[in-house]
Amino acid sequence: MNFNLQDALATALLETLQMVAYSLIMSILFGGIIGLLLYVTTTKLFYKNAVFSEVSGIIVNILRSIPFIILLVLLMPITKAIVGTNIGPKAVVVPLTVTAIAFYARLSQAAFAEVDNGVLEAASACGAHPIMIIFSILLPEARVGLINGITVTTISLIGYSAMAGTVGGGGIGDLAVRYGYQQYETKIMLLCVVILVVIVQSIQLCGDYIARKANKRSGG
Amino acid sequence: MIQFENISVSFPQKNGELHAVNNVTLHIGKGQIYGLVGASGAGKSTLLRTINLLEQPTSGKVFVNGEMINHLRGERLRRYRQNIGIIFQHFNLAANKTVRKNIEFPLSAANVPKGQRKKRVDELLDLVGLRDKSEEYPAKLSGGQKQRVGIARALANNANILLCDEATSALDPETTTSILKLLENINQKYGITIIMITHEIDVVKMICHEVAVMKDGSVVEHGKVIDVISKPQNEFTKKLIYNSENYELPSDIIARFGEKSIIKITYLGSDASEPILSNAIKSNHVDISILHGKIDYINHIPVGTLIVSVQGEQRDAENAIDYIRSKTLRVEVGANEF
Structure with missing residues (x-):
């Protein structure tokens, strides 16, 4: 073995963390906003607008149907324009974010749609402004669904980030493919897989814990 | 106080239209407890909801305190709604807010300053007898307690009309009685006009002054409760009353x-x-x-x-x-x- 496994793992972990963290923050922010827009434009209590919700729904669906590896290549010019390069962890963040935004938009839309319509109607009947209803009723009531959505998105991002190797993005997944799989270092591959399993498992546990704490519905 | 003039509400359906409310004309006097009874699907809930425009009449006019309210929109509609409380069959409380925060919400919506809000919430908690539950979440409350929170929320901005949409239908008989007593008490103490929707004639007997019986979107009979119950004129009313008496x-x-x-x-x-x-x-x-x-x-x-x-x-x-x-x-x- 002509490379230091520990160093390689540390670097790979850091790269994965960076890629996932950046794209996660962006996707929660923009995906959440798009999800909210998709929701409020389909609801009479807020700002029903069939044209807007149909068109944006189609765009989100298109983004979600393109396989990530294709999107990675497809978005190269845009990536270059935004981060100045086509390769490396930074470059992967752009397609990762685009995919995750579309993903989280749908998840958050579903979380908003699950909020009891009667509660929103009661708030509306109090004479509250729709913006106030969104911030002080809709968002808090949807928070368990939103948190669960973040957990699922984070885990999906870790999966997608493994394809970052294609554009020299690095990360744990890339390490597993290049050193483990392609160079027949089964041990390294297994080690990487175990690390990924542990990371994913911890994220799921954390997410579930936070969601449980945030849920006042069951009296917790 | 509240005057319905030829109110109709219809909803578009796959095949034609559903006429939920059909040409209803009705007057509800100030300070009354007014019952709207009928089988489910009679349109009573839809009619009630035209008062705070949760439902928009397809035709006809609704006058409240002499003002026609059909065309209120935006800020004027919100200001108007602050004077009309509503409570629901399933309470519709925000599950992720404490009792205090639920009651405080309409006050925030009406831009009541923070200092006054706390005082008002305390008053309301005393009114509905839930002072010790102020920091609980709704999930920890019984059905009757949840409805009390609903009542406190509905009255927060000193509403002069309280709409009750099957407010006791999800409660057991004992709790129903206690909620009805509270409503009657509020009616007497503050002179608030209460409009109650129910399919239970017993609720009407207990606290309503006047009643309107609805069937298939129309009012078939209305008048003083004692007159309607003891001398029902309409066949449907008779059936409704006899079914409950058995x-x-x-x-x-x-x-x-x-x-x-x-x-x-x-x-x-x-x-x-x-x-x-x-x-x-x-x-x-x-x-x-x-x-x-x-x-x-x-x-x-x-x-x-x-x-x-x-x-x-x-x-x-x-x-x-x-x-x-x-x-x-x-x-x-x-x-x-x-």
């Missing part, structure tokens, strides 16, 4: 006395001072057996129901029944009739 006698009793000899007498508490039955027996040579009897309180007025069998010569029996009819509110002849 005076069905055992068949062997009916066979023994004869179906035609059994009569149901409805009388007001004030009729009870005269010895009506005794007089009927003495002057007509009949025997009267009492089969069933009870006293209802309709809006605190005692109304008695007595089922008796009048035995004797046909002519004497008819005279006796005519005499009783002249002295009481209503007499129905024949066990199968009631």
